[in-house]
Amino acid sequence: MTPPRPPGARTIDEILADRRRRLRRLPPTEAYARVRDGAVLVDIRPAAQRAAEGEVPGALVVERNVLEWRFDPQCAARLPQATGYDVEVIVLCSEGYTSSLAAAALHELGLTRATDVIGGFHAWRRAGLPVTRPAVPAT
Template identity: 80%
Template sequence: MVDIRPAAQRAAEGELPGALVVERNVLEWRFDPMSDAALPIASYDLEVLVLCQEGYTSSLAAAALQDLGLHRATDVIGGYAAWRELL
């Protein structure tokens, strides 16, 4: 699970336990295996589940990761807000 929400939004709305925080503005180059700034876990076969506040930005972010070749990238429908409703 990758939380792409900005720090201010995470502070206001809450953190997602266990999520890897990678803000949206750096997502592609942190997960692109060809990037010099890629995370150690970055690979084309990595399953990436992206989460934003309401599920809109994460859909676009998952599509961007798929465009880079991460074919298992997807997002959480409804985002963090939907997850909180389940609690």
């Protein structure tokens, strides 16, 4: 039996839908074109996932747990790519769920050009876009 929700509680599906309303999410081919035009592709997947699935050559790896600190233009821990609030950041996760939440968090920092890839790395690979082979063979 599901416990009753406390007042104000929302499901993850409701939260995800709310966050996605802020984004203009990109199909993999459009994301690839934007990256070729200067957008920063940020892979937020954990190391084990990247090893098992492969990687996108040239993607900046920033694991999800530190993303906001690395892209906040006001933070001392920011990356050199965090050049200001107008930087175009395209977030990539495995299937396109966590990346939506992460891109919405970047919006809250003022990076309103942040978005994510519809379908994540799996869709990127299915689209025939550049990827490396997994470091760990699938079992």
